[in-house]
Amino acid sequence: MVQKKRPVPEVDQVFDLLTSGDSLNYAFLRGQLVVEGILVEALRAKLEHPEAIELDRLSYSGIVGMCRALGMIDDNVLGLLRKIGKLRNTMAHDLRYELSFQEIFELAKLASAAGVSFSDETIFNDEQRSREWYGASGILQELFQNLAQDLVCLFDPKLEGVFSEFFSPPAGNSTEHLVE
Numbered sequence: 001m002v003q004k005k006r007p008v009p010e011v012d013q014v015f016d017l018l019t020s021g022d023s024l025n026y027a028f029l030r031g032q033l034v035v036e037g038i039l040v041e042a043l044r045a046k047l048e049h050p051e052a053i054e055l056d057r058l059s060y061s062g063i064v065g066m067c068r069a070l071g072m073i074d075d076n077v078l079g080l081l082r083k084i085g086k087l088r089n090t091m092a093h094d095l096r097y098e099l100s101f102q103e104i105f106e107l108a109k110l111a112s113a114a115g116v117s118f119s120d121e122t123i124f125n126d127e128q129r130s131r132e133w134y135g136a137s138g139i140l141q142e143l144f145q146n147l148a149q150d151l152v153c154l155f156d157p158k159l160e161g162v163f164s165e166f167f168s169p170p171a172g173n174s175t176e177h178l179v180e
Contacts, residue, residue, distance in 0.1 A: 024099045024136055025091050031144030032060075032088045035081070038148055039063045042155035046070055060085045072155065076114040080147075083110055101136045102127075108139050116147050 040063060044050040058066070064081045067073045073081070084107070091097050108124040122129045123139055130139060 024104070024140060025097070027137060027140050027144075028099055029088065029091065031140065031148075032084055034144065034148050035084065035151065036060055036063060038151045038155070039067055039081075042072060042151070043067065043070075045156055046072060060088070074114075076110075080107075080110045080114040080116070083107060099136070101131055104136045104139050104143075105130060108143055111143050111147060116143065116150050118142060118146060 040055050040058075043055055043063065043066060047053070055063070061082075064073075064078065064085065067081075068075075068078045087099065087103065087107070091099075105124070105127050108118070108130070112118060112121075112124040118124060119142060120133075123134055123142060124130070134142070
């Protein structure tokens with residue numbers, strides 16, 4: 001079997017990837033990690049003997065699958081979480097990959113179908129206005145923040161305090177770019 005050769009990034013590209021904290025990919029990866037952390041903590045709370053499983057060593061796919069197997073999420077949420085995992089894997093295996101607006105918009109539509117609440121239906125219903133009013137970064141920010149909050153509330157409102165630091169924007173970070 002011939003093994004597919006991975007593209008080797010240029011030194012400047014690696015430097016840019018390591019120093020640019022405002023890229024869509026960076027925001028996506030942070031959002032995915034927050035969601036994964038919530039899922040792991042929810043599993044710990046759900047399992048009678050969580051110490052019997054090394055939850056921190058499970059793959060994202062394994063964590064999502066276990067949540068579905070235990071009835072903690074439905075098929076719509078499963079589809080959304082799997083799509084998030086697929087996009088994360090694409091980024092992890094191709095450092096040149098850049099998320100597109102279309103992928104983020106499609107993710108927002110999946111999130112809505114999974115029951116994630118949004119401040120405005122335009123975000124997932126009207127691609128043109130969503131692009132103009134929110135842009136890819138605005139959609140991504142709201143998608144992951146609301147997904148994280150919805151998951152915490154879905155699993156156990158008592159967990160909300162565990163993740164409060166994820167729900168407060170860092171100092172200097174605002175949503176003023178969003179058009180009312």
